[in-house]
């Protein structure tokens with residue numbers, strides 16, 4: 001249906017409004033729309049918000065000065081749950097009148113010539129007064145009285161009706177005619193940790209240290225608890241454990257992914273299930289529920305959240321294989337096919353067939369998830385979600401959120417963008433990304449700008465490494481490469497992650513051209529001596545701790561919806577700023593992407609992008625070195641990797657009146673989606 005006024009390209013909206021957009025509590029959510037009408041009369045728009053309790057309020061939307069069809073507003077949800085919003089367009093009769101009388105006055109028209117305008121204005125004020133509560137009403141009453149006073153000079157009468165004071169009241173209590181409702185859009189608001197969080201991955205079984213002969217000892221929940229102290233001290237928020245369940249013995253993998261395990265090989269923890277139990281059981285050497293809960297209590301005391309792995313597959317000796325053969329695909333020869341993620345082969349696991357007996361499979365997985373939720377787990381890292389049906393994930397996440405809306409699901413979806421974003425749309429709170437493979441300046445810029453573009457749909461968790469991904473830049477870049485990647489991940493996105501060993505600069509691949517670690521922890525115990533490395537000054541721990549501290553102190557680094565790149569005349573130096581539209585906090589990050597050589601250049605600051613005037617002179621504070629510099633629009637920068645790979649500069653806070661505009665991403669005419 002064609003309505004009275006045009007309301008197009010309303011954002012955010014996801015999949016034709018069939019799914020909610022994403023936000024978290026306290027996040028600045030920009031809403032925009034194209035709002036238009038015929039002729040020259042004024043049109044205005046309101047953002048009508050409904051919170052999860054059904055309370056409604058409305059925000060006046062701003063028109064872009066030179067493109068009046070483009071309107072925007074921001075709002076900040078303050079509670080978890082499903083929010084709704086709508087853009088309403090309406091005839092702004094007061095603005096139409098203001099525009100007419102201003103022009104006529106400027107053209108020198110007389111009181112007689114403007115008699116109809118004055119009479120019309122008085123009627124409009126009467127209508128506005130009738131709907132405006134005291135004390136604001138009195139502002140309008142005074143203006144109406146002046147307008148209606150023939151003893152006053154014409155200019156004085158008109159100016160009383162168009163004063164800033166009157167405008168302010170009319171913005172708060174607009175006089176709307178021909179109100180046209182836009183479509184209703186949903187926004188699902190999660191807790192803040194879904195957006196702002198730093199993750200650390202460790203294998204609990206590797207926390208046992210060594211015996212007297214120097215052989216690794218299998219970790220327990222008690223040794224894991226001890227390991228958490230260091231993780232918390234580095235400022236991480238979430239510690240993620242690969243699967244903690246019994247590991248299959250049939251087809252168990254040996255060291256470095258060999259297909260035959262030797263005596264004593266511990267196997268891959270993703271090969272879940274054995275005679276000791278399946279997805280709701282503990283690996284017997286780690287300890288049972290009581291010990292696990294003690295570890296969990298300790299984590300919570302440290303302010304750490306524990307994330308578990310949800311890997312929906314089964315070792316051939318998983319209880320499901322005998323109790324629920326209908327969970328799997330039986331081949332013509334009666335065997336079950338092992339799993340693959342081409343070209344990788346997972347000979348030690350069976351993939352689940354979600355279509356054989358969906359009701360039973362779905363319920364069993366829900367039961368497993370709720371077992372862990374009931375023990376106090378609120379975050380799951382989901383293994384390979386892109387190899388399972390998306391409608392299953394939507395069902396599972398929605399069902400879990402019905403009783404536990406605070407549960408966060410991170411999708412390990414290293415896959416094609418439509419699949420990655422499809423999973424996010426279906427309900428995943430966060431997603432792994434292709435960040436590990438983005439190393440050049442241009443790739444990083446494209447990647448980061450794209451993150452902002454899809455912020456309504458997907459929250460990227462930038463892991464610098466994983467047990468599967470040791471990128472070549474870390475294999476050949478030396479310690480500075482680790483510092484560079486950590487800086488980028490920790491400052492580009494409010495979510496970042498580190499897999500253990502990164503701080504020790506572990507960078508040896510199993511083979512030339514491979515991204516697999518040598519002596520991969522996926523197949524053997526890997527205790528680490530973090531303290532000696534730290535004592536010898538051979539650890540990235542202090543820098544990682546600083547990065548996490550900066551992230552907590554600088555709210556600009558806690559938002560995903562805004563990033564601006566600044567030109568540097570050197571392809572090895574990347575500069576970007578981030579601004580928090582609520583506090584005005586602004587940070588500029590300058591990174592040397594070359595781990596081996598000092599790089600220098602001139603940085604041309606896009607001053608308005610950080611709320612400054614062109615040509616402004618100001619002081620910046622380098623959080624990394626604690627140095628202060630005087631900066632302007634052109635700045636010499638030099639970064640030597642053996643000293644520092646980056647400046648993380650605190651800029652002057654953005655003035656309150658400029659903040660909202662910076663939060664709002666300008667839609668270009670090219671970007672217009674009819």
Ligand SMILES: O=P(O)(O)O[C@H]1O[C@H](CO)[C@@H](O[C@H]2O[C@H](CO)[C@@H](O)[C@H](O)[C@H]2O)[C@H](O)[C@H]1O
Nearest residue numbers: 268270271341345346347348349383384468522
């Ligand atoms: O397939 P991805 O690259 O996304 O990797 C994830 O899932 C894998 C399968 O669960 C997992 O692979 C590891 O466990 C397998 C099962 O035990 C084993 O066969 C593989 O050799 C081992 O790498 C991978 O670690 C996980 O991140």
